[in-house]
Amino acid sequence: MAVLSWKHHTLIQSLLERGPLTEKEFHFIFTGITGQNPGTHQGKFNDYLLKINRELSYVQLDLRACRDPYDGRVYFGVVNNVSDDQSKLGTKYSVPQIAFFKAIVEAIAQDVTAEGTICNLDALNIKLENQVLNSSGLQSQDVPAAFKNFTVSHKEKTLDQLVKDKWLCYTEDDNIGLGIRSILDLRSWFHNAGVPSCQVCNEAGFKAKLCPNDGCAVRIHHYCLKKRFSQKGMLVCPSCDTQWQYQPPKAEPIEVKDEETEPVQSQPSSNPGPSQPSLRSKRKRQRLDNVETAGCSSQASGANRKRVTRSSAHPR
Numbered sequence: 001m002a003v004l005s006w007k008h009h010t011l012i013q014s015l016l017e018r019g020p021l022t023e024k025e026f027h028f029i030f031t032g033i034t035g036q037n038p039g040t041h042q043g044k045f046n047d048y049l050l051k052i053n054r055e056l057s058y059v060q061l062d063l064r065a066c067r068d069p070y071d072g073r074v075y076f077g078v079v080n081n082v083s084d085d086q087s088k089l090g091t092k093y094s095v096p097q098i099a100f101f102k103a104i105v106e107a108i109a110q111d112v113t114a115e116g117t118i119c120n121l122d123a124l125n126i127k128l129e130n131q132v133l134n135s136s137g138l139q140s141q142d143v144p145a146a147f148k149n150f151t152v153s154h155k156e157k158t159l160d161q162l163v164k165d166k167w168l169c170y171t172e173d174d175n176i177g178l179g180i181r182s183i184l185d186l187r188s189w190f191h192n193a194g195v196p197s198c199q200v201c202n203e204a205g206f207k208a209k210l211c212p213n214d215g216c217a218v219r220i221h222h223y224c225l226k227k228r229f230s231q232k233g234m235l236v237c238p239s240c241d242t243q244w245q246y247q248p249p250k251a252e253p254i255e256v257k258d259e260e261t262e263p264v265q266s267q268p269s270s271n272p273g274p275s276q277p278s279l280r281s282k283r284k285r286q287r288l289d290n291v292e293t294a295g296c297s298s299q300a301s302g303a304n305r306k307r308v309t310r311s312s313a314h315p316r
Contacts, residue, residue: 007033008052012078015063019166020077020180023065066184069116069207070169070177072223077184096150097158099128101167105186108178109195109206114219116207117175124155177207199238200224213242220244 004012014029015021021029027038030045038045053063060081067074091098103126107118128147159176162168166179178186183204190204191197198205198221205219218239220228225244228235235244 004051004055008048008055011048012052012056012063015076015078020075020184023074023076026076064184064187066180066187066203067201067221067223068180068183069203069205069221069223070171072221072226075180075184077181079181079185093158093161094146095144096128096146096154097161099147100126100150100155100158101162103128104168104176105178105182106193108176109190109193109204111206114196114205114208114210117171117173117177119175120159123159123176124152126155198224200228209244211237211240211242212244213237213240216240216242 208219211218
């Protein structure tokens with residue numbers, strides 16, 4: 001059993017305290033602690049991560065790295081490898097909130113268009129009592145009151161909290177995507193749920209580019225496509241030989257700042273003045289005003305977006 005130094009403990013604490021960090025941020029902390037740059041001392045950096053993971057394995061934790069399919073950046077974070085009733089006791093979310101989060105994850109993961117998002121109105125219109133009935137076989141009169149009384153306002157507040165905690169993210173078009181904590185933590189769930197993998201990196205392709213051939217199931221992440229195109233200039237599908245065309249993704253995640261602490265990730269934004277309401281507040285009011293209507297515009301127009309929500313999946 002290896003003995004970790006204060007430097008190893010500081011790295012672990014930085015991830016536990018701040019949550020997932022970008023590669024640049026984590027490298028900066030590593031350099032400040034060890035005095036060595038991971039770019040020029042990759043072996044030393046990998047040795048630190050290996051020793052940390054050996055120790056964390058004794059308590060069912062894991063230090064992981066992943067690439068965000070929305071912005072292509074690499075993140076590091078510590079995740080729990082155990083998903084049981086005991087580990088769930090440590091969450092600050094209520095049972096209806098967890099069920100609401102699961103329904104959103106399932107809808108995004110099973111979206112056959114691989115857009116990686118769900119419309120806000122679709123999310124706010126999720127009926128938790130239906131989720132319970134479909135998964136447990138209970139009668140309608142047996143559904144707990146907490147699920148029946150989970151209102152649109154509760155869902156709105158839960159969405160904001162999940163985004164703040166990096167389980168979800170808002171995109172520029174005001175849709176909801178998976179946050180970096182979900183991407184780190186739900187890797188095995190994506191595989192067990194049958195989410196198709198990216199043909200290049202083999203990670204879950206819930207946010208990816210589909211093969212232009214409708215009869216082909218190949219998916220490739222946008223950043224994987226960008227890398228391949230920069231190397232080859234053109235790309236054909238590895239399965240059906242159809243030629244691909246690359247277009248940069250339009251929707252990027254929006255950082256939600258914590259008012260009490262400085263955000264770990266910096267992203268340029270304009271702060272509204274004292275008399276000017278924030279863009280997020282405007283979007284909230286608009287969603288609340290429209291939530292009782294018949295879904296979002298994509299549903300009304302009959303577009304080819306199809307979402308399949310499975311009631312029996314268990315993200316965590």
